[in-house]
Amino acid sequence: MRRPPENGEAASEEGIGGWGLWGQQETRRLGCAGPDRCGQALLQIGINMMALPGGRQVDSITLQGQRLHLMQVDSVQRWMEDLKLMTECECMCVLQAKPISLEEDAQGDLILAGGPGPGDPLQLLLKRGWVISTELRRIGQKLAQDRWARVHSMSVRLTCHARSMVSEYSAVSRSSSQEMGQVEKLLMEKCSELSAVTERCLQVENEHVLKSMKACVSETLSMLGQHFGQLLELALTREVQALVRKIDASDNIYTTESTTGNLFSLTQEGAPLCRIIAKEGGVVALFKVCRQDSFRCLYPQALRTLASICCVEEGVHQLEKVDGVLCLADILTDDSHSEATRAEAAAVVAQVTSPHLPFTQHLTSFLESMEEIVTALLKLCQEASSGEVFLLASAALANITFFDTMACEMLLQLNAIRVLLEACSDKQRVDTPYTRDQIVTILANMSVLEQCASDIIQENGVQLIMGMLSEKPKSGTPAEVAACERVQQKAAVTLARLSRDPDVAREAVQLSCMSRLIELCRSPSERNSSDAVLVACLAALRRLAGVCPEGLQDSDFQQLVQPRLVDSFLLCSNMEESFV
Numbered sequence: 001m002r003r004p005p006e007n008g009e010a011a012s013e014e015g016i017g018g019w020g021l022w023g024q025q026e027t028r029r030l031g032c033a034g035p036d037r038c039g040q041a042l043l044q045i046g047i048n049m050m051a052l053p054g055g056r057q058v059d060s061i062t063l064q065g066q067r068l069h070l071m072q073v074d075s076v077q078r079w080m081e082d083l084k085l086m087t088e089c090e091c092m093c094v095l096q097a098k099p100i101s102l103e104e105d106a107q108g109d110l111i112l113a114g115g116p117g118p119g120d121p122l123q124l125l126l127k128r129g130w131v132i133s134t135e136l137r138r139i140g141q142k143l144a145q146d147r148w149a150r151v152h153s154m155s156v157r158l159t160c161h162a163r164s165m166v167s168e169y170s171a172v173s174r175s176s177s178q179e180m181g182q183v184e185k186l187l188m189e190k191c192s193e194l195s196a197v198t199e200r201c202l203q204v205e206n207e208h209v210l211k212s213m214k215a216c217v218s219e220t221l222s223m224l225g226q227h228f229g230q231l232l233e234l235a236l237t238r239e240v241q242a243l244v245r246k247i248d249a250s251d252n253i254y255t256t257e258s259t260t261g262n263l264f265s266l267t268q269e270g271a272p273l274c275r276i277i278a279k280e281g282g283v284v285a286l287f288k289v290c291r292q293d294s295f296r297c298l299y300p301q302a303l304r305t306l307a308s309i310c311c312v313e314e315g316v317h318q319l320e321k322v323d324g325v326l327c328l329a330d331i332l333t334d335d336s337h338s339e340a341t342r343a344e345a346a347a348v349v350a351q352v353t354s355p356h357l358p359f360t361q362h363l364t365s366f367l368e369s370m371e372e373i374v375t376a377l378l379k380l381c382q383e384a385s386s387g388e389v390f391l392l393a394s395a396a397l398a399n400i401t402f403f404d405t406m407a408c409e410m411l412l413q414l415n416a417i418r419v420l421l422e423a424c425s426d427k428q429r430v431d432t433p434y435t436r437d438q439i440v441t442i443l444a445n446m447s448v449l450e451q452c453a454s455d456i457i458q459e460n461g462v463q464l465i466m467g468m469l470s471e472k473p474k475s476g477t478p479a480e481v482a483a484c485e486r487v488q489q490k491a492a493v494t495l496a497r498l499s500r501d502p503d504v505a506r507e508a509v510q511l512s513c514m515s516r517l518i519e520l521c522r523s524p525s526e527r528n529s530s531d532a533v534l535v536a537c538l539a540a541l542r543r544l545a546g547v548c549p550e551g552l553q554d555s556d557f558q559q560l561v562q563p564r565l566v567d568s569f570l571l572c573s574n575m576e577e578s579f580v
Helices: 019-030 035-050 060-071 075-097 121-144 148-172 178-202 207-249 253-267 271-279 282-289 293-309 313-321 324-333 339-352 358-362 364-383 387-403 406-413 416-424 433-446 452-458 461-468 478-498 502-510 513-522 531-547 554-561 565-573
Strands: none
Touching: 121 148, 121 207, 148 178, 148 207, 178 207, 207 253, 207 271, 207 282, 253 271, 253 282, 253 293, 271 282, 271 293, 271 313, 282 293, 282 313, 282 324, 293 313, 293 324, 293 339, 313 324, 313 358, 324 339, 324 364, 339 364, 339 387, 364 387, 364 406, 364 416, 387 406, 387 416, 387 433, 406 416, 406 433, 416 433, 416 452, 416 461, 433 461, 433 478, 452 461, 452 478, 452 502, 461 478, 461 502, 461 513, 478 502, 478 513, 478 531, 502 513, 502 531, 513 531, 513 554, 513 565, 531 554, 531 565, 554 565
């Protein structure tokens, strides 16, 4: 909350509702130029109020004393003294008039209490859009429960929100297009239709008639939702176009920074907005920024925005069209760029090579620059000054090993195993299960190569993998628990693949890996009841038992190794822990 100006401070114009403007407006309204006139004016107001019916007359002596007192008290200070009582009284009135209800429908009315300021069409659209979407969902829920009174009242409220969005956006935006005008008209017609039909439903008692009317209400609600979605997309597209044009045409670093920040905020609203940004040239404009030396300090922000946009297929396609991979390779291989810039470039690489996105597998341009990118990313891992930088670089490397098998051979030639295993002992770079997840992913994918086993043994990698089988979450959050499960699973997979080499298998047995694998199989709590970890541990145990069967007891052999894998899995997954 802004504070009022102290005595002697100049009142600044802060806009509508600002303290400075409030003070100036009061002075002009009272026609006062100084403390004397201010006191006289306030005194006159007091006299007029006392002369109203119910007020009592005061004599001239009292009025003289009041004039002297008022001249000595600043008007704002007096207002601040009275404000506490006025506010408490107003709060009590609101509390007494507010119904206590178990319904959560009132949230839609309260969400705009701290609404967007004037001239902020994007925030207005997002806030109003969220409220209207929520109202549509709630009306659908009440309709399914046949709560017609609630359906009607919420329909009326929905109409108010829709009308407010249309009028407020029209007030702050430029002249609307003909298409937007048509969709606005259709939306308001459907809102009126919904209010009218739900009002008629309140007066109907026949269940069969209500059932037929319910289908009509449902259809109207569906059409209303479609028109609302069309209008919101048209309006957001228009605002995104304005932002992209501003970035594209600007040569001012501060304007570009502000506009890019607004674009990044939009990408955090979800995939639909990322698609709009990609379609309207956002990727092209951001890569234009990343190719200008005068904007070097903005590279991290622009790259971070690009990484968010490339979570959708349209973003990746636009990146390939503008040779974005080549630009990323240039940034990663240029040591004159800051570590933060190269880390954000690594984040974009990690995004566009994600194995979870099917459309990233068609990046033909990536293969041309893959060797340069892999080399630069491994160097960034080696020189990373923080865990965040190492995480971004190692995540990009891990995804690339899924992207193409040649990457594993490149990493082997670049002594990546030594770099990664050395990093595991550096708590400044590797301090979370998320980072260890990336490292063990790279090791698991590299372990398909026969030459990998000797490097693992040489760098004491088997012991490190053994430690990963005991990964435990510290905070207990679902994300961290899931990361620990992935680390355990991939460590077991790596061990199973490497155990094709007898030397690796014997070292694993000497380090009691078989005992840990048996514990993970038999104790659900050790693997957080994860079936994926169980399958990987059974596979690794069977591979080790094939080389060194003497390391197993008869019961373990008969239950975990000898049966079919599916039988052992069922046995262990149904096993209950003993608390004796």
